Amino acid sequence: MIPVLHELYEETKRLAVAGSDLAAGDPKLHKIAAVLTKMGEKAPVFKQLAQMTELLANDREESAERLLSLSSLLHSVLYTQGTTGDEGEWEDRSDEVTIEADTSFSYRTIEPLLEALTSKGSGRLQVIEQAFQANAYHDLRLVQPLLQALDDSYPDIADFVAHHMLPSLGEAITPFLLGDYDLKGKRSDARRLEVLGEILREKGLELYREALSEGSFQVKIAATSILADYPDEEDAIMEETKAKKLEVRQAAYEALVKSSSEKAAKVILEGLSSQDNDWLIYTVARSKSPTLNEGLFRLVKEAYETYKEGETKESKRHLSLLLYGLKGKEQENMRDLLQEIAADEQVPSGIARDAVTMLLELKDEKNLLFVEQICANKQRSTLVDLSFQASLQLGRTKEDVFDRYQYYVKKTRRDPVGKVILEELDERIDFVPALKEWEPIYRYYYMENNERNSGLEWDQRWLSLFQSLDEEQLVYRLSRSVEEEGHLQYLLAKVKKNPYFSSQRGVSVILSLIQSNYEHTFDVMKDMLIKTDRYADSVKFHISSIVHNLELFAQLSPSYAGELEKVVQEEMKHPKLKDKMLEVVYEMKKREGVQV
Numbered sequence: 158m159i160p161v162l163h164e165l166y167e168e169t170k171r172l173a174v175a176g177s178d179l180a181a182g183d184p185k186l187h188k189i190a191a192v193l194t195k196m197g198e199k200a201p202v203f204k205q206l207a208q209m210t211e212l213l214a215n216d217r218e219e220s221a222e223r224l225l226s227l228s229s230l231l232h233s234v235l236y237t238q239g240t241t242g243d244e245g246e247w248e249d250r251s252d253e254v255t256i257e258a259d260t261s262f263s264y265r266t267i268e269p270l271l272e273a274l275t276s277k278g279s280g281r282l283q284v285i286e287q288a289f290q291a292n293a294y295h296d297l298r299l300v301q302p303l304l305q306a307l308d309d310s311y312p313d314i315a316d317f318v319a320h321h322m323l324p325s326l327g328e329a330i331t332p333f334l335l336g337d338y339d340l341k342g343k344r345s346d347a348r349r350l351e352v353l354g355e356i357l358r359e360k361g362l363e364l365y366r367e368a369l370s371e372g373s374f375q376v377k378i379a380a381t382s383i384l385a386d387y388p389d390e391e392d393a394i395m396e397e398t399k400a401k402k403l404e405v406r407q408a409a410y411e412a413l414v415k416s417s418s419e420k421a422a423k424v425i426l427e428g429l430s431s432q433d434n435d436w437l438i439y440t441v442a443r444s445k446s447p448t449l450n451e452g453l454f455r456l457v458k459e460a461y462e463t464y465k466e467g468e469t470k471e472s473k474r475h476l477s478l479l480l481y482g483l484k485g486k487e488q489e490n491m492r493d494l495l496q497e498i499a500a501d502e503q504v505p506s507g508i509a510r511d512a513v514t515m516l517l518e519l520k521d522e523k524n525l526l527f528v529e530q531i532c533a534n535k536q537r538s539t540l541v542d543l544s545f546q547a548s549l550q551l552g553r554t555k556e557d558v559f560d561r562y563q564y565y566v567k568k569t570r571r572d573p574v575g576k577v578i579l580e581e582l583d584e585r586i587d588f589v590p591a592l593k594e595w596e597p598i599y600r601y602y603y604m605e606n607n608e609r610n611s612g613l614e615w616d617q618r619w620l621s622l623f624q625s626l627d628e629e630q631l632v633y634r635l636s637r638s639v640e641e642e643g644h645l646q647y648l649l650a651k652v653k654k655n656p657y658f659s660s661q662r663g664v665s666v667i668l669s670l671i672q673s674n675y676e677h678t679f680d681v682m683k684d685m686l687i688k689t690d691r692y693a694d695s696v697k698f699h700i701s702s703i704v705h706n707l708e709l710f711a712q713l714s715p716s717y718a719g720e721l722e723k724v725v726q727e728e729m730k731h732p733k734l735k736d737k738m739l740e741v742v743y744e745m746k747k748r749e750g751v752q753v
Contacts, residue, residue, distance in 0.1 A: 385412035
């Protein structure tokens, strides 16, 4: 096709969608018309196209008709430029390409997947995943769209198709993959190699070797990952640990970490000694190779000895980094080394914390006893939160726990020691399960701790201590009754400061009163409801959270339903809050068995 005709075709197509009136004054059309005028000296049809293009570009009047006329003539010219196929003899190669797919699916079934594979925009990955789960993609009409999806602009789609869908189509698609594969290409070509690796397995070793030695860095990374499954290719992968490109070196080390050979372990341990390879420790941390883990333990001991000989910024950094790699691993004498590091007063508290955390994870009684006592060392008092965890794991009584740690809590959050133990208590002390969802702090930060806190009991002496320190949230959560002297007055004084269902403090006090079975909780909540309704317009940005918090009324006895309904009908004005409260009243009546 003559380029200028293709350019004009694209412009007419654009104007047909955007509007023909946009053609007026379009410099691109004027430029095309000039080229066609020159071509018209040899062929009259080009001169006619030029004139029609100029007319369209010069005047908005009758632009739609002119665009239609130009498009009709242009299509006729383009038709004469076409060819029906390449010359030569036809060769039947159908026996060589047999894709394990058919066309038994109705078009209606495959249309959503076809649209997702060939269009742009959000929501496509979900459609593709659903088709995969339903196994509704083995259709000849989808083969080319699936292959083209390897070039999709959204990487998650391209990766999903490469790793989950294309390999199941079998060796029949290898000619198509190889036809588009570029050894020096980008990520899409790396994906093609990954699919070939899944399909061909050891049959494609020469292809993978070539990719490793001569490919672009993206293709090298894919080849390295594939060859990691073939022990005989280990030497070639080791060479790539010296590559200039960081991404290639990372892929090579990732591959070697999967190996259990001594050669691979040696190369990795040598890599850990380089300052440029700090990132490598995070890869090594995932290794399960006994040889590599033994070597890493030796490196940690050597790094600690170097640190003791003379503390430097580099020796501290190196020790901390290597120590991270030992997390979750068990080696002979590792406990002794970790205890020595933790107890060494010359070791910074950050490194000591790492060592103690690892001892906690080992969970045997000897280590837990060591961790429990570590905070008694003044230099290690900031590890009191870990000592607290050890006491809980050792099953200390609630009285013993209070006696051991009250001193540290009294230091308050202004002190580093008090801060860490109080933050630990923040994560440990909860409202009863039925009330947790109304505490914003719990919802956003502590939901993952739900299981580890189940079954914990607390000495009620904590309540007086928290009250004296004005640790509001801890007081609210720990409260189980209002019999303690001054406790009820403390709660009621707090709610007076923020008597609204939009206030975190107000809601927390209500939660505490419900949890404590305070007999006048309904009266406090009723007063809060009226005040919240009165000032609702001034806190309109919090309406959704207020609506959620109003559901707390459903935690009360259904016997309050009648009185609550009267308050709602007679005193509430805000429509959204009033509607919500009527729903709550309805649910309370149902629980009480009242006809509604």
